[in-house]
Amino acid sequence: MTTERVDRDSEAAGELEHCDRTLTGLACRSWQDLPTADVVAAVEAGELTTASQGAAAGQRVTSATATSAAAVQRQGLPPLSDATADWSGFGEAVIPVLSGSPGAGASVVAAVLSDALSSLRQRVLLVDTAEPPRSGLATAAAAEGPVLPGPHESVRVRQSQRDDNILLARVETDLPVLTPGMVPPPRFFKPTSGSIDATIVDIGHDAWRMATHPLAGSGAWMRTGSPPVRPIVVCRATRPSLLHTEQVLTRLETWNATGAITPPAQLVVAGAKKWPAGIPGGAGRRVAALLDEAVFVPHDPTTELSGVTDEPTPKQLRTAVMSLLGRWNLIAGSAPASSRRATARRSRKESQA
Incomplete structure (x- = not known):
């Protein structure tokens, strides 16, 4: 040189x-x-x-x-505040959907949950906290809806109808990036009219970053409050995905110890009907505690290729989450918990055989 x-x-x-x-x-x-x-x-x-x-x-x-x-x-709860959130107006439950690993399918699962509730005439608020260029729900509505006043002139929330029962609320900005602190506080996503039966929040690929300080930005949806928050963590049926999911749960564990957030208590496995042989044995202790109640959302080739579009997600995917929604009393009827656990244990034993 x-x-x-x-x-x-x-x-x-x-x-x-x-x-x-x-x-x-x-x-x-x-x-x-x-x-x-x-x-x-x-x-x-x-x-x-x-x-x-x-x-x-x-x-x-x-x-x-x-x-x-x-x-x-400045317009939300202070990041260091341990105050509980008031979730009134967001329905019977707020369901943040986190991605346990890259490409796990959190956006698809969020859409499937929303479509399943919509098929039963439940009114759903589907919230997207991702940067617009990286959103998994960018094409989830056929037409763009109106923009609501945001917390700052450069940060807005656009509300569009996914279908008659699903209101899609996505964050927008005209700046090059959406920093963690630019995600509006939850109240800015609330519908201006009508009631909501449940709120589904796609936190998605930001779960790892969010877990470093979940009391600000998209993590505000994890705050303990009333009605209850029921976070879901999505993974794939692979050892690397289980390992990454364990690390996300480890990060959140510290914040859960303070009582400020509600940790994920539900595992959803995307792209599989059951565990492949030997895979559950690689789960860490935090993920292992969620295995018996895990919900499997099977692989769908069209969704795999196209992602979430303005069309309803396939019926087989919606059917897969009905037992979970019933368990949380968001819809009528579900299999007894003891039966689900027995089925899950049998599946795990077969995969480890």
């Missing part, structure tokens, strides 16, 4: 470091209590903009992103 090349690389590194320090200062200036995760995301948004539009544009984006995050967080 020539001396000239070394000098160029050193100069570029120095410019990048200077840019990073400048953007960090701008982000922190918006609010002294802005969480580190939001500062980092705001700086990254600024760096991306700087690369394409120049330093001045990057600084504007960093400042706008941090200011939005600060404004949104």
Whole structure:
């Protein structure tokens, strides 16, 4: 490597470091209590903009992103607050759906639960907390609905009808990123008219990041409150997915010990009808405690290829979650718990044989 090349690389590194320090200062200036995760995301948004539009544009984006995050967080329960949430107006239960591992299928499971309730004439609020470009529910409604006033001019909630009984509420922003703290507090997703029987929340692939500090952003949906919160964690029937799910539950365990959140007490296995041979034996102790009541949502090739569309999810998938909804008294009728546990134990023994 020539001396000239070394000098160029050193100069570029120095410019990048200077840019990073400048953007960090701008982000922190918006609010002294802005969480580190939001500062980092705001700086990254600024760096991306700087690369394409120049330093001045990057600084504007960093400042706008941090200011939005600060404004949104001031309108919810403080991140360090141990106050319980008031879930009145969200139906008989709030069901956050977490992804235990990458690509587990949390968005599909959220849609399946919503469609199953809708098929029984239950009115459902389906909440999507993901960044719009990474949303698994981006095409879940045939047409875009109106935008509601958000907690900040750069952060909005769009409500669209998935069907006659399902209202899809998705977070939107015109900024390059949606930082954890920019996800509006739950009350901004609440319908402006009509009653809701249940609320399903797609937390999805953000579960790992959310678990580092679940009392802010999308994690606000995990707060203990009344009516009860019933979190679900979704995994695949593979050893790597079980391992990742164990790690998510481990992160959440610390916060559960404070009494501030309700931990996932239900495991949903996507893309399988039962455990493959030997797979359940690889579960850690936290996942193992959920195996007997696990619900299996079978593989559907059309859904695998197309994801969630504006069409109802296949009947076989909806049928698979009916026992769970019945167990939670969200619909009438379900198999006795003792029968379900016996069936689950038989399935596990057969897979380990």
